Amino acid sequence: MLYSLNYSSPIGLIEVTGDENALKQLKFVDSFRGESYQHADILKDAEIWLDRYFSGKDPGTPPPMAPEGTSFQQKVWNELMKLKRGELISYGELARRVNSHARAVGQAVGRNPLPLFIPCHRIVAAHNLGGYTPGIELKKKLLLLESGGDNTLDFTV
């Protein structure tokens, strides 16, 4: 059985889905399709985590996750989850850590099914902001949020 949580964040509506044991997917939506089911404890944990995240605190350890992907993708995502809040990394640096190539890393990161929990917005390109599948504007807002709002993120993208 899959459960879903509808969450209204400062940067838009979010829909989290998961089963009894782990989160499976997070997506940004324009409007909620159905009702919010929070029968699973894990979705309550997810909601608490998101509350803390958007309030500017350290959200702590995220709920268990079960993203589906290849071993390489899991490797990349696992490396991402080691990043602390507000820490940035470039595609090239991340590629070096997993002994791969920047472009491959970008593709793996882009296929991440659990943004926010897996901080894919903390990845930036070497000379600009990089990309973000749900929308580059969203990525800027997230980085702004993490840095406290009065940062020096003046990317020209």
Added chain:
DNA sequence: GGATCATATGCTT
């Protein structure tokens, strides 16, 4: 600063 090529991985024939 723009154009071009090299490179790794995943998806689709």
Added chain:
DNA sequence: AAGCATATGATCC
């Protein structure tokens, strides 16, 4: 198995 698309990077000019 081969070709194509990528959320890049380094190297030309």
